[in-house]
Amino acid sequence: MSVLVYTESWEGKFRKSTFEAVSYASETAKLLGTDLVAVSLGEVSNDELNKLGNYGAAKVISASDINKGDGQAATAVIAEQANDANAIVFSNTYTAKMIAPRLSAKLKIGAISNVIEVATSTTPLTVKRKAFSSKAIEIASVNSEKAIISIAPNSFGLIETGGSLTIETSDTSEKGGITIEGQETASGKISISEAEIVVSGGRGLKGPENWGMIEELADLLGAATACSKPVADIGWRPHAEHVGQTGKAVSADLYIAIGISGAIQHLAGVNSSKVMVAINTDPEAPFFKAADYGIVGDAFEVVPKLIEEIRKIR
Amino acid sequence: MNIVVCISSVPDTTAKINFTDNGSKFDANGVQFVINPYDEFGLTKAMMLKEATGGKVTVITVGDATVEPVMRKSLAIGADAAVRINMNATDSYSTANEIANYLNNNPADIIITGRESIDYNGGAVGGMLAEMMSLPFVNACNGLELSGNTAKLTREIDGGKENITAELPFVIGGQKGLVLESELRIPNMRGIMQARSKPLEVIEPSSTEGLTSSVSFEKPVEKGACKLVDADNVAELVNLLQNEAKVI
Numbered sequence: 001m002s003v004l005v006y007t008e009s010w011e012g013k014f015r016k017s018t019f020e021a022v023s024y025a026s027e028t029a030k031l032l033g034t035d036l037v038a039v040s041l042g043e044v045s046n047d048e049l050n051k052l053g054n055y056g057a058a059k060v061i062s063a064s065d066i067n068k069g070d071g072q073a074a075t076a077v078i079a080e081q082a083n084d085a086n087a088i089v090f091s092n093t094y095t096a097k098m099i100a101p102r103l104s105a106k107l108k109i110g111a112i113s114n115v116i117e118v119a120t121s122t123t124p125l126t127v128k129r130k131a132f133s134s135k136a137i138e139i140a141s142v143n144s145e146k147a148i149i150s151i152a153p154n155s156f157g158l159i160e161t162g163g164s165l166t167i168e169t170s171d172t173s174e175k176g177g178i179t180i181e182g183q184e185t186a187s188g189k190i191s192i193s194e195a196e197i198v199v200s201g202g203r204g205l206k207g208p209e210n211w212g213m214i215e216e217l218a219d220l221l222g223a224a225t226a227c228s229k230p231v232a233d234i235g236w237r238p239h240a241e242h243v244g245q246t247g248k249a250v251s252a253d254l255y256i257a258i259g260i261s262g263a264i265q266h267l268a269g270v271n272s273s274k275v276m277v278a279i280n281t282d283p284e285a286p287f288f289k290a291a292d293y294g295i296v297g298d299a300f301e302v303v304p305k306l307i308e309e310i311r312k313i314r
Numbered sequence: 315m316n317i318v319v320c321i322s323s324v325p326d327t328t329a330k331i332n333f334t335d336n337g338s339k340f341d342a343n344g345v346q347f348v349i350n351p352y353d354e355f356g357l358t359k360a361m362m363l364k365e366a367t368g369g370k371v372t373v374i375t376v377g378d379a380t381v382e383p384v385m386r387k388s389l390a391i392g393a394d395a396a397v398r399i400n401m402n403a404t405d406s407y408s409t410a411n412e413i414a415n416y417l418n419n420n421p422a423d424i425i426i427t428g429r430e431s432i433d434y435n436g437g438a439v440g441g442m443l444a445e446m447m448s449l450p451f452v453n454a455c456n457g458l459e460l461s462g463n464t465a466k467l468t469r470e471i472d473g474g475k476e477n478i479t480a481e482l483p484f485v486i487g488g489q490k491g492l493v494l495e496s497e498l499r500i501p502n503m504r505g506i507m508q509a510r511s512k513p514l515e516v517i518e519p520s521s522t523e524g525l526t527s528s529v530s531f532e533k534p535v536e537k538g539a540c541k542l543v544d545a546d547n548v549a550e551l552v553n554l555l556q557n558e559a560k561v562i
Contacts, residue, residue, distance in 0.1 A: 010472070010473070015472075069469075069471070069476050069478070071441070071444070071450070071451050071453075072450060072451075075445065093472050094453065094454050094469070094470055094471050094472055095471065095472075097429075097437050097441070097453050097454070097487075098441055098451055098452075098453040098487075099441075100438070100441070101406065101410075101437070101438035101439070101440070101441030101442045101445070102441045102442070102444065102445040102451065103445075104406075104407060104438065104441075104442060104525065105407065105410065105441070105442040105443075105445035105446050106445050108407075108525065109525065110407070110524075110525035110526040111406070111407075111438055111525070111526070112526060113435070113436055113437055113438065114435055126529065128532075130435065131433070131434055131435055131531070132325075132331045132432070132433055132434075132435070133327075133432050133433075133435060134534070135331040135533075135534070136331050136333070136531050136532065136533060136534070137531065137532045137533070137534060138434070138528055138529075138530075138531050139528075139529040139530050139531070139532070140526055140527065140528055140529060141526065141527050141529055142525060142526050142527075143523065143524060143525050143526060143527055144525055176450055177449065177450040177480060177481070177484070178450045178452070178478050178479065178480040178484075179478065179479040179480070180476060180477070180478055181466075181477040181478060181479055182476070182477050183471065183474055183475065183476045183477070184474050184475050184476075184477070185471070185473045185474030185475075186473060186474055189473060191472045191473045193472065194472070197561070197562070221562060233495050233496070239456075239490055239491055240470070242490075245327050245432060246327065246351045246352070246432065246490070247490075253561045254555065254559070254561040254562065263328075264327070264328055265327045265328065268327075271534065272534075274559075274561065275555070275559045275561045276537075277551070277555070278540070288540045288542075289540065290537060290540075291537075291540045292537065292538070292540060292541065292559065293540065293541050293542075293543060293551060293554055293555070293559070294540045294541070294542050294543070295542070295543050295544075295545050295548070295551060296542065296545060297545030298545070301545065302545055302548060305548040306548050306551065306552065308548075309548050309549045309551075309552040310552055310562065312552075313552065313556060313562075
C-alpha cells in the first residue's frame with residue numbers, strides 16, 4: 001500500500017505546483033496511514049529529486065528516458081508503479097491532464113480533477129472540486145477502491161516536512177504514437193495558473209500600446225500578466241494571456257483587474273483568487289461586486305501612482 | 315476522411331448556476347444550453363478539414379433527448395450526421411466508454427473532443443477515449459495542419475507550446491487556436507433547414523458502470539463588500555494590500 005504522486009519537471013526543475021502536489025499527496029498518505037512514492041519523468045538531477053523529500057516523499061522513481069509529453073509512454077510508466085498505490089496524485093498541469101485520464105481508463109480507477117481540498121472521507125475517497133468553471137464546488141467520490149486525484153494549482157499550498165528520500169531509477173524507454181518535435185516557451189515569464197500575483201488588463205486600457213504600465217506593475221510585483229477575452233480576441237494580447245471561463249483559470253493570492261468590467265464569464269475564471277482588486281472608471285462595473293478592494297478611477301492615472309507607491313515599499 | 319467531433323451540451327456561459335434537491339442536482343430551469351465552447355472550436359476545425367480534403371463530419375454526444383437542440387445546431391453549422399447515445403452523462407469513464415464502443419464499429423481518422431466541458435470541467439473524456447482505443451492524444455490542442463496522413467500539431471503547455479507530429483488516427487482535446495474566435499460559424503437559414511433532414515441517430519447505451527459519483531454541490535462562499543479607496547489616495551490601497559490583506 002502506498003500513495004503515488006507524479007512530480008512534473010520543466011527542463012529538469014520542479015515548480016511550486018509540483019511541491020504542492022507532493023504536499024497534498026503526503027497529507028493523503030497520512031490519512032491512509034501509508035508512505036508516499038514519487039514518479040519523475042525525464043532528466044532530473046539527484047539534487048533536484050532530493051527536494052521532494054522535504055515535502056514528504058519517502059522514495060522517488062526517476063524514469064529519465066521518458067518524455068512527459070508522450071502521454072502513452074508516461075501513462076505506461078506510471079501504471080507500472082501504481083500496483084500497490086491506493087491513491088495517485090497529480091497537479092492539474094496541461095501534461096497531467098493528458099496522463100491522468102489515460103491512467104484512469106487503463107487501470108479502471110476513478111479520477112477526479114480540479115480538487116481543492118484533502119479528502120473528507122476515505123471510504124470511498126471523497127473530495128471537493130471546482131465545477132461549472134469555478135461557479136460551484138462539487139463534492140465527488142470514486143466508485144473504485146483506488147483513486148486518481150488531480151489538484152488545482154494554488155489551492156492547497158506547501159507543507160514542508162524536512163524529510164529525506166531514497167532515489168530509484170527506472171530504465172523503461174516506452175514510446176507512444178507521437179513524435180515531439182520541440183517546445184517554444186517564453187522564458188522568464190511566470191505562468192498564469194501558478195502565479196501568486198496576476199495583473200490583468202481589459203478594454204479599458206484602450207489599446208495594446210498602453211500595456212507598458214501593466215507589465216511594469218507586474219514586474220515590480222513579480223506577477224504574471226493576463227487579459228480579458230475581448231482584448232485577446234481583438235489581438236491586443238496573445239491568447240495565452242486570456243483568463244476567464246473559456247481561457248485560463250487563475251487562483252492567485254492577488255488578482256488586480258485594470259479596466260476590466262467583470263463579465264460573469266471573466267469572474268468565473270478568476271474568482272478563486274484570494275484577494276481581488278478592481279480599478280475601473282465605471283462605478284457600476286460588476287467587478288466591484290466581486291472585488292475585495294476597488295478604486296473608481298482612470299487607469300492611466302491610478303496605475304502610475306500604484307507603481308510609484310509600491311516602489312516605496314519594495 | 316472521417317472526422318468525429320464529440321459534443322457536450324452545456325449551460326450558456328452567462329447562465330446563473332444553481333442547484334435543486336438539496337444541492338444534488340443542477341437546476342436547468344430557465345437555463346439556455348449551448349455547444350460547449352471548446353467543442354465548437356473543434357467542430358469548426360473539422361468543417362475546415364472536410365472542406366480542404368473531403369470526407370464526412372459526424373458529431374456525437376452522450377445525453378438524453380434534451381440535448382438534441384445542440385446536436386441540431388451542430389448539424390446546422392455543417393456536420394453531416396449526428397449520433398446521440400441515450401444516457402445521462404454523469405461520469406467521464408462511462409461517457410468515454412460509450413463513445414469508444416461507437417468508434418470501434420465506426421472507425422474515424424480524427425476524433426476531436428473539447429479540452430474540457432465548461433460545466434463539470436472534468437477534461438477526461440478525450441484522454442480516456444484515446445487509452446481505450448490505444449490512440450495518441452494531444453490535449454489543449456491549439457494547432458493542427460494535415461498533409462496526407464501526417465499531422466503537425468501544437469499543444470499548449472505551461473508557459474508555452476509543444477510541437478508534435480502524429481500519424482492518423484488520433485484524438486485531440488481542442489481549444490481556441492485550433493481556429494480563431496472570428497472563424498466560428500453561425501448557422502444560416504439554409505444550414506438550419508438542411509439540418510432538419512440530416513440523420514440524428516439514437517443509440518441505446520451498453521451498461522458501463524461509472525468510476526466516479528457526484529455527491530452534491532455547493533456555491534462558493536460569497537465575498538464581503540468591496541472596500542473602495544479614493545483614486546487620489548492610492549497609497550491607502552497599497553497599505554491595505556500590504557498590512558490588511560498581506561498579499562504584497
